[in-house]
Amino acid sequence: MTSIDHVDLNLLRVFQAIVEERGLTRAGERLALSQPAVSYSLGRLRSLFDDPLFIRTRSGMQPTPVALELTEIVGRALDTVREALRYAEHFDPATSTRTFRLSLSDAGEVAYLPVLCAALQKAAPRVKLVIEPLPVEEIEEALRSSRLDFAIGNLPALLSRTRHGLLFEEPYVCMTRERRGLPAGNSLKLEQFLAASHVQVRSLEHSHYTLDDALRAQGVGRNIALALPHFVAVPGVLAATDLFATLPHRLAHILNRGNAFRVYALPVHLPKAAVTMHWHEHFHEDEGNVWMRNLMIDILASFTKM
The missing domain is CATH 3.40.190.10 (Periplasmic binding protein-like II)
Known part of the structure; x- marks a missing residue:
């Protein structure tokens, strides 16, 4: 049995980084180590566990069955060490490099x-x-x-x-570029909302993609002309088209600082977006x-x- 006295615990950090990044270069970037240093550590890990641990494939470094069994164990061990070390750390924001x-x-x-x-x-x-x-x-x-x-x-x-x-919680609003022929006032009628063509944002990083589920629950369907993975492209698209986008009202406020867009209240009640x-x-x-x-x-x- 290998004694812990003869094991560099930093090797476990390298192991975890390779498991999660599936590549030596990305693991090195994450740990601020050169690729040769990561390769050397991997060699020591292979010797320590008497197993290749990772096999190089076209899709990256794939863990062996032994590595897969070790992943959860090593993860728990590192979590325990990190938690213990935090008790010894006094955080001073003025000097911290965290x-x-x-x-x-x-x-x-x-x-x-x-x-x-x-x-x-x-x-x-x-x-x-x-x-x-x-x-x-x-x-x-x-x-x-x-x-x-x-x-x-x-x-x-x-x-x-x-x-x-x-x-905070915030309501959704509807936004489109400023132009002639837009509905007067600050609210859209339901028939105007239904007649418009819309941008749909379906991001895996948050839950705004459930917006259409909430609309459908009220019997309302949007005419989707463009589906996007992120909000960042929305202002450019709206500026070049007659499309409408439904988005959180604070984001609409920020994107409309130049008053290039008209912002409307929605004609249907939707649950507010809870930002947590x-x-x-x-x-x-x-x-x-x-x-x-x-x-x-x-x-x-x-x-x-x-």
């Missing part, structure tokens, strides 16, 4: 990221922020394993599985996690006044 990883949709990047970066630059100038959008189904495990520190968005599927807090922040139970009392949570809560509280 990296926080946040899953945020493209809509969140447009709406929240500028003010968050400005606040961090002032309060914690050496702290690094990494934005890593993940599909909803991957977020819980990423929070547990410290691949992510937080996730922010309209994420109802995570409410029963993570620590979370409601940041999520983190893992393991890190609920962590000083840095608590500080960063409070900072984001303070910043995003301003959005309730928009």
Whole structure:
């Protein structure tokens, strides 16, 4: 039996990174190691476990059956070590060089990221922020394993599985480019909404893609002319066409700062989009996690006044 006294525990970090990234180069980038250093560590891991562990294929480094069995065990071990080390860490935002990883949709990047970066630059100038959008189904495990520190968005599927807090709720509105012949007033009639051609946003990073389910539940169907994976392309598309887009009203407010668009209230009642922040139970009392949570809560509280 191999003694733990003779094992470099950093090898387990390399193992986990290769499992999750499926490549030596990407694993090295994640750990700030060169590819030769990762290859050397993989050689030591293979010798330690007497198994190839990973097989190079066209789709990346595929784990062997032994590696698959080790993945959960190594993950739990690293989680335990990280949790223990956090108790020894005093977080001082003025001097900390900690990296926080946040899953945020493209809509969140447009709406929240500028003010968050400005606040961090002032309060914690050496702290690094990494934005890593993940599909909803991957977020819980990423929070547990410290691949992510937080996730922010309209994420109802995570409410029963993570620590979370409601940041704000916001209604949906309908937006189109300013032009002649548009309906007067600030509201669309149902027949006008149905007659229009629409942009549909179906992102795996948040739950706005359920919008059409809510409309269909009220017997309302949209004429979808364009389906997009993200909100970021919406203003350019609307500026060049007569299409309408239904989106959260704060995002519409930000995209319409030049008053190039007309924003309407919807002719049907839809549930508000609840924007929540999520983190893992393991890190609920962590000083840095608590500080960063409070900072984001303070910043995003301003959005309730928009």
